[in-house]
Amino acid sequence: VLASFRGTVQHGLPLEIGDTVQLLEKCEVPLIMTLHYYLCVCVWGGVYCCNLMSLSLSLSLTHRQFETVIPTEDSVITEMTSTLRDWGAMWKRLYVKNEGDLFHRLWHVMNEILDLRRQVLVGHLTNDRMKDVKQHITARLDWGNEQLSLDLVPRREFSMVDPDEISVTELFKLMEHRHRKKETPVPASTHHLFVHMKSLMSSNLGEELEVFFHIYDGRENRPLSERFFVRLNKNGVPKSPEKTERQCTLFVDLGSSDLRKDVYIVVHIMRIGRMGAGEKKNLCSIQYRRPFGCAVVSIADLLTADSKDDHLLKVYACTTESEWYQIHENIIRKVNSRYNLSGSNTGLAVSLQLLHGDIEQLRREYMVLFTRGVSITKKLGFSDIIMPGEMRNDLYMTLEKGEFEKGGKSVARNVEITVYVLDIEGQVMKSYVAAGSGEPGGDEYHSFVLYHNNSPRWAEQIKLPIPVDMFRGAHVRFEFRHCSTKDKGEKKLFGYSFVHLMQEDGRTLPDGTHELIIHKCEENANLQDSSRYLKLPFSKANLPGNNQAVKGTKESFWITSFLCSTKLTQNGDMLDLLKWRAHPEKINDSLSKLKEIDGSEIVKFLQDTLDTLFGILDESSQRYGLKVFDCLVHIINLLQDSKFQHFKPVMDTYIESHFAGALSYRDLIKVLKWYVDRIVDAEHQDHIQQVLKATEYIFKYIIQSRRLFALATGGQSEEEFRCCIHELFMSIRFFLSQENKITSSLSEQQQCTAVFLRTFPAVYGELLKIFTVREVAGFVRETLGSLPATAHAECPLEAVKLHCIAKTVESQLYTNPESRCILLPVVLRLLQAHMQEQRDLVMCARILTSMLSLIRKDDSDPVVSEEVDLIVDSLLVVLMRTILEITNRPQPAGTNMRLQFQDITGEFVACLLALLRQMSDKHYQQLLQTFTSKDDLRDFLLQIFTVFRILIRPEMFPKDWTVMRLVTNNVIITTVLYLSDALRKNFLNEKFDYKVWDSYFYLSVIFINQPCLQLESFSPSKRKRVLEKYGDMRVMMGCEIFSMWQNLGEHKLNFIPAMIGPFLEVTLVPQPDLRNVMIPIFHDMMDWEQRRSGNFKQVEAKLIDKLDSLMSEGKGDETYRELFNSIIPLFGPYPSLLKKIERETWRESGISLIATVTRLMERLLDYRDCMKLGEVDGKKIGCTVSLLNFYKTELNKEEMYIRYIHKLYELHLKAQNYTEASYTLLLYDELLEWSDRPLREFLNYPMQSEWQRKEYLHLTIVQNFDRGKCWENGIILCRELADQYESYYDYRNLSKMRMMEASLYDKIMDQQRLEPEFFRVGFYGKKFPFFLRNKEFVCRGHDYERLEAFQQRMLNEFPHAIAMQHVNQPDQTIYQAEAQYLQIYAVSPIPESQDVLQRDGVPDNIKSFYKVNHIWRFRYDRPFHKGTKDKENEFKSLWVERTTLTLVQSLPGISRWFEVEKRELVEVSPLENAIEVIENKNLQLRTLIAQCQSRQMQNINPLTMCLNGVIDAAVNGGLARYQEAFFVKDYIVNHPEDGEKIGRLRELMFEQAHILEYGLAVHEKFVPQDMRPLHKKLVDQFHVMKSSLGIQEFPAYVRASPVHFTNGSPRSSCRNSVPNIISPDGARVVARRSPLTYPAVNRYSSSSLSSQASNEVSNITGQSESSDEVFNMQPSPSTSSLSSNHSASPNVTSSAPSSARGSPQLQDKHKHSRENSCLSSRERPVSAIYPNPLDPAQRATPHQIGDTTLPRSDPNLSAPDKGKTCLIVLYVISSSLPPFTPSPTECQSAGLVSNSPVLSGSYSSGISSMSRCSVSEASGTEATTGDHPAHQGPTMPNSVSSGSDELIRRENKTPPPYSVYERSNPRRPVPLPHSLSIPPSVDPPALPPKPHQLRTSSMKLVPTSDPRRADGVPHVPRPRPLPRKVSQL
DSSP states (O other): OOOOBOOOSTTOOOBOTTOEEEESOOTTSOOOEEEEOOOEEEETTEEEESOOOEEEEEEEEOSSSSOEEEESSOHHHHHHHHHHHHHHHHHHHHHHTTOHHHHHHHHHHHHHHHHHHHHHHHTOOOHHHHHHHHHHHHHHHHHHHHHTTOOOOOEETTEEOOTTTSOHHHHHHHHHHHHHHHHOOOOOSEEEEEEEEEEEEOTTOOSEEEEEEEEEETTTTEESBOOEEEEEOTTSSBSOTTOGGGTEEEEEEEEGGGSSTTEEEEEEEEEEEOSSTTOOTTTOOOOEEEEEEEEEEETHHHHHSOSSEEEEEEOEEESSGGGGGGHHHHHHHTOGGGEEESOTTOEEEEEEEEEESOHHHHHHHTHHHHHHOOEEEOBSSOOSSOOTTOOOEEEEEEEEEEEOOOTTOSSOOOEEEEEEEEOTTSOBOTTOBBSSBTSOOBSEEEOOOOTTOSSOEEEEEEEEOOOGGGTTTOEEEEEEEEEOOSSSOOEEEEEEEEEESBOTTSOBOOSEEEEEEOEEOOTTOOOSOTHHHHTSOOBGGGOOTTOHHHHHOSOEEEEEEEEEESSOOOOHHHHHHHTTTTOGGGHHHHHHHGGGSOHHHHHHTHHHHHHHHHHHHHHOHHHHHHHHHHHHHHHHHHTTSTTTGGGHHHHHHIIIIIOOOTTHHHHHHHHHHHHHHTTTTOSOOHHHHHHHHTHHHHHHHHHHHHHHHHHHHTSTTHHHHHHHHHHHHHHHHHHHHGGGGOOSSSOHHHHHHHHHHHHGGGGHHHHTTTSOHHHHHHHHHHHHHTSOSOOOTTOHHHHHHHHHHHHHHTSHHHHSHHHHHHHHHHHHHHHHHHHHTTOSHHHHHHHHHHHHHTSOTTOOOHHHHHHHHHHHHHHHHHHHHHHHHHHHSOOOSSHHHHHHHHHHHHHHHHHHHHHHHHOOHHHHHHHHHTOOSHHHHHHHHHHHHHHHHHHTSGGGSOTTOHHHHHHHHHHHHHHHHHHHHHHHHHSSGGGOOHHHHHHHHHHHHHHHTOGGGOGGGSOHHHHHHHHHHHOOHHHHHHHHHHHHHHHHGGGGGGGTTTTHHHHHHHHTSSOHHHHHHHHHHHHHHHHHHHHHHSSOHHHHHHHHHHHHHHHHTTOOOHHHHHHHHTTTGGGTTOHHHHHHHHHHTOHHHHHHHHHHHHHHHHHHHHHHHHTSTTOOHHHHHHHHHHHHHHIIIIIOOHHHHHHHHHHHHHHHHHTTOHHHHHHHHHHHHHTOOSSOOEEOOBTTBOSEEHHHHHHHHHHHHHHHHHHTTOHHHHHHHHHHHHHHHHHTTOHHHHHHHHHHHHHHHHHHHHSOOOOOOEEEEEEESTTSOTTTTTEEEEEEOOTTOOHHHHHHHHHHHSTTOEEOSOOSOOOHHHHTOSSOEEEEEEEEEEOSOHHHHHOTTOOHHHHHHHHHSSEEEEEEEEEEEOSSOOSSOGGGSEEEEEEEEEEEEEESSSSSEEEEEEEEEEEEOHHHHHHHHHHHHHHHHHHHHHHHHTTOOSSSHHHHHHHHHHHHHHHTTHHHHHHHHHSSHHHHHHOGGGHHHHHHHHHHHHHHHHHHHHHHHHHHHHOOGGGHHHHHHHHHHHHHHHHHHTOSSOOHHHHHOSOOOOSSOTTHHHHOOOOOSSOTTOOOOOOOOOSOOSOOOOSOOOOOOOOTHHHHHHHHHOOOOOOSOOOOOOOBOOOGGGSOSOOOOTTOOOSSOSOTTSOOOOOHHHHTOHHHHHSOTTTSOGGGTSOOTTOGGGGSOTTSOOOOOOBBOOTTOOOOOTTTOOOOOOOOOOSSOOOOOOOTTSSOSTTSSSSOOOOSOOOOTTOOSSOSSOGGGSSSSOOOSSSOGGGOGGGSOGGGOOHHHHHHHHHTTOOOOOOOSOTTSOOOOOOOOTTTOOOOOSSOOSSOOOHHHHOSSTTOSSOSSOTTOTTOOOOOOOOOOSOOOOOOO
16 A cells, blocks of 8 residues: 655655655665655545656756756656646545535546546656646646646646746747636537438338438528438338438538528428228339428527437428418418328427537547447538538439420329439439438439429439549439329329530539420330430520520429539630630630639649649749739638638649749749839829739749749759849838828828838748848848837828738747847837837737747847846836826726726736846846936836836736736745845935835835735645745745844834834745844834833834734734744844843833734734634624723724724624614714814715714614613603703704603513523633633523523633533633533523512513612522431431622623623521522512402412412421421520521521412412312311411511512502402501511522422413413522422413523433532532533423422522422413503502502512512612501602602612603603713702703713612722713714
């Protein structure tokens, strides 16, 4: 098995398969060799070897910049090896990206290339086959490179071209040629139609058929092609299916003009059988050809069809048989009356396909088609282009019509024609009569028969392919027979006609229609002896005048003949000329008539014609010389025609091989000079122009004639000949020089000049056959030099001159260095003039390209050096100016023009590069010396730097032209190295020029940052190739920048801070050497700026701004930050500078700057990585928040801060985080004032006043608060805007704003809001982004998002993260790990606005906002056992560890998550926990009872389930567990400090029992009939529960008021007249303060009461579907004795997801494990925190029960085991929204205490029975037990509250909600988020306060006083936002 060698042994060299190794020594034979492992391809299943290891010789090229070892094997093999290696890696990536189609296609192509490579390596191929294989290989390589977006490879004859071996202009032409070939395929001018006859489908077949296809021109009503003939059997399928050539044909040589709508494929079908289709079989045994049907299809239909379509053609029949000859015309013209369908189910199945290109190309592309067999159906006549050597001799005859007499019959005849071809001896010629292609020719042909028709019209075409040598004397005979339909069915001969094929003078039968004589004969006449009738006349046109008898006969027969022959002619004049010796008297006429003869006739006999002309010239030059010359000119110009241009090689061959006119040159020169001398004076010069047009071939004849003469005579008359030629050129120069007298538009003489200049360059090659190179160059120089020096720029002649120069430069003459030095000055003079005037640039580019293509890079010839000198002096500056003007010119609108401009730009650029690459030191020195003044040199440098910047633009070359770009860059850097010396010498010190230096640095920076030089993005092999050839040009340029910077000295200050950005961009290139070179420049800049300003604030500001923009573009990497940080140690190498730094004390500020920049880069790199496509929104938002805060707090960069505010805003909008988007935009809003200061245009904001922008921001924020359902915050902004409108008396907008405010109030009351869940997330490990690393956050979840969904989302965002399976704080090993760890659990919010939440009469819709908004603190409970665990009663030792997390900002805010700032841990004792559990359960019962009484519940199921759960648990010993734990003597003695708490627990137990009794009474009233048995069971169990508690009668305080009002004010009793079931005398409300010191704010509780009856409830009631109110309970540590052995039914569901902040769903085996809940965090099973996603128990519906009854347990823990304790979530669902609550001022006194049936406790959407704030903290003051209404606590109407109460509320930062009903009432401020808070006033104004007056700290990020500290203890203020300075944005 072949494999790579890893080189693990000592001195081992690691080698990959395919690597080239240079062996410097080898045993005894020191050879430079290549150890070449041929490629092997790994596929699934093993390694497939292509070849074994081989040794091959190589070349080592050391003269280059870098040594390159090139194997001497075939370059195509080398390319295949490297290309396949590159493809292999990319091919695997295609699989990963799931690009299956390209993956499989590339796999097949790779295998194909490997197979072809094997064939090349074997070396057994012939040259032709090798050429084909290489062509195939390179085509496949190019295809793959194009598909994979790899580079375009320049090739010459299949081999890659080395750019160093050819000139840049040649390289450009190769690239352009390959690019164009790829872009625009040339449309084919020749087309062919492939026809495959499949079958005829018809119901009434039974006879054999003949099918004829031909192409028909509907415009001219004539056939375009001969016929294709197919025989079908009786079943309608071809008779010879095995012979495909008999059913397939190719209609060849269709021109583009034939592909039009009115060209058709016409099909005629004949049947072979009886005369009548319905005749009986025994009537006649003879068969006839009879018409059957016709089908037509337009060729235009095939142009739009797929490549090869099957067509079913409809077949039509004639209504009358006599119309058969024109049935196809009737079908085309749609003359429906003359044809009809031959049958409803008759159709002709054919396959038709149009093919394009010449026939040879088709043979290669469709090899199978031609090898299988296909007949060729030719066009009638020659194709558009006649090829020499084409042999054809086809005579086509069409049997048109006949006129016959009855011949004594009563009815018309049934006429059949039989056609024979007979030779000169009268014998029938075998196989020369063909009905068409497809079938072989026969001896005779029978026409079809028309029934009873004496004037039949056949229009039937036959083909007679008679050889040329058999034409003379041959004739065609037509025999006419009457076909009887009687029994015998005989065919009786009654006449015949004949026609001769060639006349006696040698002319063939002329094309056209001929009326033939019908000679009558007897039935048994013998026609075998043709001599008997050949003497008779055959055509009525040829009859002598005295033969009137025959002329008068009515019977005639018409035929049409058409000859298509390359050897025979019908032209008599042509024959007369060719036979000039036989008729010398006709020579003059024949020469005159030659011009009238058709060109196709002349080219047929081209050689014979030319021999004739020169024969006449030799014999009678004096007499016929001028006419022969004119005829020769005519023939030469005839070959210029596109139809005959392919005959030029025929003439060339004739001149070289057959021409024998050794004396002709004298006459030809003489006549030519005579014509040239007449140019100036002649009036009509058309003929002279024709002569000049033929100059090339005239010179060919002159030169060949002279050579023949010299050969025959040994070189006689040489001087005479030279003299003649000199005289001829003098005449030419004379007429050319006369042109300057003409100033008008292009005259006839100028036209002559133009014609001559077009043909003149073709003469050079002929002259070189006799004259020396220098002589010919002299002729050309003098001739071109005689052209006028100055001419009108608009003159068309200028373009012709330039075209002549182009041809000259491209000629063989110019390639010779001797002639080049003579011609170059003339060429440069004309070229320079045109380029300076920007005329004919396309031609100029062509000339320049040709000139520079001749100069090789390594050409050290002094002559070449002189040429370069000349070109540089003449054209370098003008060439650069031309490039600048072209590139700065606006692009033309037309696509073609735009392409043209792009093309010439590329050509001029290639010319410039070629010229610069050819320049040596000497050339540069000479160039710089030509600039006499500094200004000229300055202009030149600026110009060339600008051109270089243009050259490296990405759009300069196509994307895949990497080779061209690398050559360009190599030339640029070489030139820059030369020019930098000139820059240093001429523009430093007192001559310093900022503009030149700036242009230099700018060019250098752009050069380094080019994408094509970023080697890191290349594949390894490509990178290696580039480094071998050019090295890393970025490092070279970087070193040059550093060198030039060091030379600047004090002038460096001119570039600070301007060059900070560009240089910083260079350092972001991930190339270590380049960075090490560039970073010290920043150190230098800081030093110089410190010297100038005493600080480097400018450097710092520019550095930070540029870093942000560059990092956002994706530049920089992790290494870069570390490298940049190394600026500090870089101070080390400069001891003197270091001492100065220590003296001047800027070292600290420098280090501080670098630290700041490094921290910024950390955030920017994170931001860039997060912003990559495909990253999730959460990560992007978190990163943007981190960066935004950094700009605000550390850098105080206001503009950047605002930019990132808007970036964050856009991210929030995209993620539909509308509330967060509002808070984000609020940051910008806070920076603005309500002033009229004008603001400039910024981001998407127009130029406007500050007031207008702030108004726009307010409206946008309100809109987003509305979309985010955060209406309370929107109200504040509405009030502020309304106040502004009011102050400007803008009542229209004030009205709108008040209406908007009112609508927000309506939405608060009417619309439901989902309460989000909150999750604590810890990100641990070094692999997290900087802004997350080793930090913990609290995240606000999405709507309906529960713990499992959130956890999955986080793991999707961080796919490499590991989920931690415990909730303990991680240790240092986790913090420092090179990994990502996620720790996620749910937390409960601790609301700040306790007063609002505890206030009676506040609807749940309002309370729900304050429960989950403006939250700073969150809580998480974890149960644990302290001391010895009591197995009988575990709650004696069950404590709760309560963690409180404090955030840096409240949620919601500018992000969905904020970092945790502080953690606090508190331990809650078992007794305190029990009190909490019962308090919360009592509150839940009160709420449900109150809602049931006020009819807010559509069904009673929630109350039923809650009562069932509590009573059932108590009956089974639930409350008894508390008694056992805390009421025993031992506990009271050991915990004397808990006496008050024990008393409180006892009170709560009695209170719960009383509430249950009252609840049962309410339940009885509303319970449906079908649930009565359950109610009775509950009543019975309740009595058992009372007995177990030892309750006989409730204490007075319990009996007085078991239920508080919680759902509305006491005025509810005015509307609800439900009698008070508990106390007929009224209820006394007692408000208590809990003795517990810790806040009980958990929003959940466990039911702590469950029983078997819960199953029954769910079975009876089914699932509750109402989604209005949902109760979820957080597990808390409670006594397990409160629970029964049975869990709730899984059918008890809720409309809200269940996991919430409770634990996730666990497997059944964990659901009832009491031990699990008591384990420490490390001992608990993994599923207690992260449920097993595969557990079927968890795949239940989202509404499953998932909560427990552990009092205050970890919200992520599971319930105890079955059989021990069951903890149940009871979902309590209300039916509808609570009714609208009127103003608190209504019904203040009626029934305040005595008549209220309303139970206390609110029931808000999405809140569990366990209120977020403890019942014990329900009010701010203790209420005493008494009957006075003033002591009712929270139930007191608000209008009775005193000012001191208001003050207390304000101090607690929990003001009551707004009152919008009466202006006279004091406004009750709403507690706001930190950035919306309004500082309260002790004495509120009578009218609603003005928002801007009350809002001194509103819209801030953080209020000055900490709203979290309810105890009033001072707290360190949070960081404030940016100072409210005047923002210019």
